[in-house]
Amino acid sequence: MPDFQAWTTRVATRTEQALAALLPAASIAPERLHEAMRYAVLEGGKRVRPLLVHAAGVIAKADPAVLDAAACSVELIHAYSLVHDDMPCMDDDTLRRGKPTVHVQFDEATALLVGDALQTLAFQTLARPGLLPQPGTQVELLHDLAVASGSRGMAGGQAIDLAAVGRQLERTELEFMHIHKTGALIRCAVMMGGRCGEPQALPVLDRLDHFGKRIGLLYQVIDDVLDAESDTATLGKTAGKDAAHDKPTYVSLLGLSDARRLADELLDQALADLADLPRAERLADLARFIARRRF
Amino acid sequence: MPDFQAWTTRVATRTEQALAALLPAASIAPERLHEAMRYAVLEGGKRVRPLLVHAAGVIAKADPAVLDAAACSVELIHAYSLVHDDMPCMDDDTLRRGKPTVHVQFDEATALLVGDALQTLAFQTLARPGLLPQPGTQVELLHDLAVASGSRGMAGGQAIDLAAVGRQLERTELEFMHIHKTGALIRCAVMMGGRCGEPQALPVLDRLDHFGKRIGLLYQVIDDVLDAESDTATLGKTAGKDAAHDKPTYVSLLGLSDARRLADELLDQALADLADLPRAERLADLARFIARRRF
Numbered sequence: 236m237p238d239f240q241a242w243t244t245r246v247a248t249r250t251e252q253a254l255a256a257l258l259p260a261a262s263i264a265p266e267r268l269h270e271a272m273r274y275a276v277l278e279g280g281k282r283v284r285p286l287l288v289h290a291a292g293v294i295a296k297a298d299p300a301v302l303d304a305a306a307c308s309v310e311l312i313h314a315y316s317l318v319h320d321d322m323p324c325m326d327d328d329t330l331r332r333g334k335p336t337v338h339v340q341f342d343e344a345t346a347l348l349v350g351d352a353l354q355t356l357a358f359q360t361l362a363r364p365g366l367l368p369q370p371g372t373q374v375e376l377l378h379d380l381a382v383a384s385g386s387r388g389m390a391g392g393q394a395i396d397l398a399a400v401g402r403q404l405e406r407t408e409l410e411f412m413h414i415h416k417t418g419a420l421i422r423c424a425v426m427m428g429g430r431c432g433e434p435q436a437l438p439v440l441d442r443l444d445h446f447g448k449r450i451g452l453l454y455q456v457i458d459d460v461l462d463a464e465s466d467t468a469t470l471g472k473t474a475g476k477d478a479a480h481d482k483p484t485y486v487s488l489l490g491l492s493d494a495r496r497l498a499d500e501l502l503d504q505a506l507a508d509l510a511d512l513p514r515a516e517r518l519a520d521l522a523r524f525i526a527r528r529r530f
Numbered sequence: 531m532p533d534f535q536a537w538t539t540r541v542a543t544r545t546e547q548a549l550a551a552l553l554p555a556a557s558i559a560p561e562r563l564h565e566a567m568r569y570a571v572l573e574g575g576k577r578v579r580p581l582l583v584h585a586a587g588v589i590a591k592a593d594p595a596v597l598d599a600a601a602c603s604v605e606l607i608h609a610y611s612l613v614h615d616d617m618p619c620m621d622d623d624t625l626r627r628g629k630p631t632v633h634v635q636f637d638e639a640t641a642l643l644v645g646d647a648l649q650t651l652a653f654q655t656l657a658r659p660g661l662l663p664q665p666g667t668q669v670e671l672l673h674d675l676a677v678a679s680g681s682r683g684m685a686g687g688q689a690i691d692l693a694a695v696g697r698q699l700e701r702t703e704l705e706f707m708h709i710h711k712t713g714a715l716i717r718c719a720v721m722m723g724g725r726c727g728e729p730q731a732l733p734v735l736d737r738l739d740h741f742g743k744r745i746g747l748l749y750q751v752i753d754d755v756l757d758a759e760s761d762t763a764t765l766g767k768t769a770g771k772d773a774a775h776d777k778p779t780y781v782s783l784l785g786l787s788d789a790r791r792l793a794d795e796l797l798d799q800a801l802a803d804l805a806d807l808p809r810a811e812r813l814a815d816l817a818r819f820i821a822r823r824r825f
Contacts, residue, residue, distance in 0.1 A: 265689035268681055307563030324638035343619035348689050352681035358653045362669055370665040374657055382652030386563055386647035394560035394643050
């Protein structure tokens, strides 16, 4: 897929540029906070969520400039969650994207404020007046982003994760956790892309929603497989830490080969969700890419 | 002002009810997170920001149900900031509103997630589809709330505050900090109330903006005076902690009597901002109430 690779590079580049433009310069007061916000967000990450926004946006023939804002808002939520997750009172991790985590590079209080301010910037970005021609749709997207990020979405998933440490989970419990912790925001990214352009019929949105759900789980299963298989240098974050923290994973629950089989099934189902949808090739390629990622 | 007192009680009561309805029940998973979110927000606080939203809303003849949502969104931002400020890596405080702080009552990781999820709930509340008849205005209000809360507003003020501990500040620096740390959100509360109802002429909004700025500073000056004068039982939070932490305050900079004089000046200016504005009596009464508060 040489064309697909060129596309991912293009989207990652324009996302990086859009994020760099959105984040206040490190020369603007409070300088240290802004420097740390840029450190947390720029030059790192696979930008999977922005890729999902843009790939789903192709289906709706969305304006790429609008997709940039939507993509950045989702990525900023993701970035804030990583900064807070890495803090000593949560996962206490020192390495992220191959660099010292924010509280190590700066300090804990700054990391706390960085996460807080990145979340705010996510909503500020999506609430830019005039971003969408239909402000009513923009309000709905803002609402969806909040629901996906909050106590019944991503933040709630973190809480469930915390409560699960050292406890043996059933597969349904593990799934419930991941549907919230990583799934909700990934699903939101897909839906957002699909809603930034021409209005789509409800069945199309339903299929995107199902696709997003499966991709969210697929992403996590692959994450667990990679965490079990890779070394720290390849991952850019501490490898094997879930096992070390006695955290339940798909690998600890199903074993490596069944976890891989589950990933294959989820990919097949996700591709079936897209069957016959016009302009969905990009999103299908991205699903395959996520299933086969090695980092 | 018996009528004013009845009004503040009414607004505080309806705000409490609206917040209780917005916050997920403690019986909904993740239960502990939701229990802690309710603990952080309910049965406490002077609800000054909701009062400002409702009082400014009277000027714009806004629907009280719309003002409830706006008021809750501002109050949830305020509540999240308190939870994070109290954490060990920030102010390390154990008492708030007469109760143990969230990280003491629960744990640090939960406090971190509570703050995160309360911020999200603030935006979710203001992004409720159909809240305002003009979704374009709703998008603008969401944008304003984000700007007031983020790295160039409230969170930025916290960062400036952190950097100032143990350092001698000039009065302009102290003012710069407070304009961000508490001022931005208070100003936002006033503007939000004024924009939730009938469209107001630009000069009216300008005057509300000036009023909001002065009330924000006034609120902080009074806070410093009370912190210097009161005891912990009256305040419901640890008294004298700013001095103990070697934090600059208006009292440490100007002395008690000049700080009181500054508060009087700010009140006079704020009342002048409202002169001749129709239906502004409530907001004027509230300004006087803030200037004379004893807790």
